[in-house]
Amino acid sequence: MxxxxxxxxxxxxxxxxxxxxxxxxxxxxxxxxxxxxxxxxxxxxxxxxxxxxxxxxxxxxxxxxxxxxxxxxxxxxxxxxxxxxxxxxxxxxxxxxxxxxxxxxxVSDAEADAYYATRPRGSRIGAWASKQSRPLESRFALEKAVAEYTASYPLG
Ligand SMILES: Cc1cc2nc3c(=O)[nH]c(=O)nc-3n(C[C@H](O)[C@H](O)[C@H](O)COP(=O)(O)O)c2cc1C
Incomplete structure (x- = not known):
């Protein structure tokens, strides 16, 4: 079988x-x-x-x-x-x-927070910077947002 x-x-x-x-x-x-x-x-x-x-x-x-x-x-x-x-x-x-x-x-805030804490730093920054589903103003605007969040997001 x-x-x-x-x-x-x-x-x-x-x-x-x-x-x-x-x-x-x-x-x-x-x-x-x-x-x-x-x-x-x-x-x-x-x-x-x-x-x-x-x-x-x-x-x-x-x-x-x-x-x-x-x-x-x-x-x-x-x-x-x-x-x-x-x-x-x-x-x-x-x-x-x-x-x-x-x-x-x-899901509860506690469950979502626990999941968020498992995500690698790059994924967290991507999630903040991405305006999911909405048209990109430009590639530069996305890269700028990623750079800004990277700079402001504490390491860890
Ligand atoms: C394999 C794969 C996994 C994905 N996983 C997720 C996910 O877990 N959450 C999410 O928001 N988007 C995920 N995406 C992106 C979505 O498919 C989608 O492109 C994006 O969320 C925008 O969808 P919407 O405009 O229908 O909201 C994934 C895409 C692929 C190809």
Whole structure:
């Protein structure tokens, strides 16, 4: 049997979808060339027009799937408008997909702060400097913002 076929164990675990998801994500971590935690995140705007883009899954448990983004991005605004979203993982190396949809909750400040503290300095500066989803005034403006945040952001 190829590893992409479902086994009877999968059906037992299907009664516990989060456990099956954990197993599949772990399998993907071994077989995907990069970003096994990459997931398409779909949202809908105020006119009902759908939108989709990739994000990185940063945690999950029975209460939900966690990703981080900028509230001022298109996805941030769309989620704040509808408080609903859908996700689709696709692990090509395993020929498996997992689909998730439902209401969105904002993680606690403590959880977000704990995640932020794990990010490398360059990523924190990029997050501050990037006006996610909005047109770049110019490449120079972005580089200037990065330089300014780099200068003002304490090392550590
Ligand atoms: C593999 C991959 C992972 C990404 N992860 C994130 C993420 O975790 N959070 C995020 O805000 N954007 C992430 N992005 C960028 C988004 O796909 C998107 O380009 C950006 O957030 C603006 O999206 P929006 O205009 O729909 O809000 C990722 C892009 C790729 C290709």
């Amino acid at each position: 190829s590893e992409t076929e479902l086994t009877s164990g999968d059906f037992t675990e299907a009664a516990e979808p989060f456990r099956l998801f954990a197993t599949w994500l772990e399998d993907a971590t071994k077989s995907e060339p990069n970003d096994p935690n990459g997931v398409a995140l779909a949202t809908v705007d105020a006119d009902g027009m759908p939108d989709v883009r990739m994000v990185l899954l940063k945690g999950f448990d029975e209460s939900g799937f966690v990703f981080y983004t900028n509230f001022e991005s298109a996805k941030g605004r769309e989620i704040l408008g509808s408080m609903k979203a859908a996700m689709c993982f696709h692990w090509k190396s395993l020929r498996r997909q997992v689909r998730v949809r439902g209401p969105v909750e904002i």
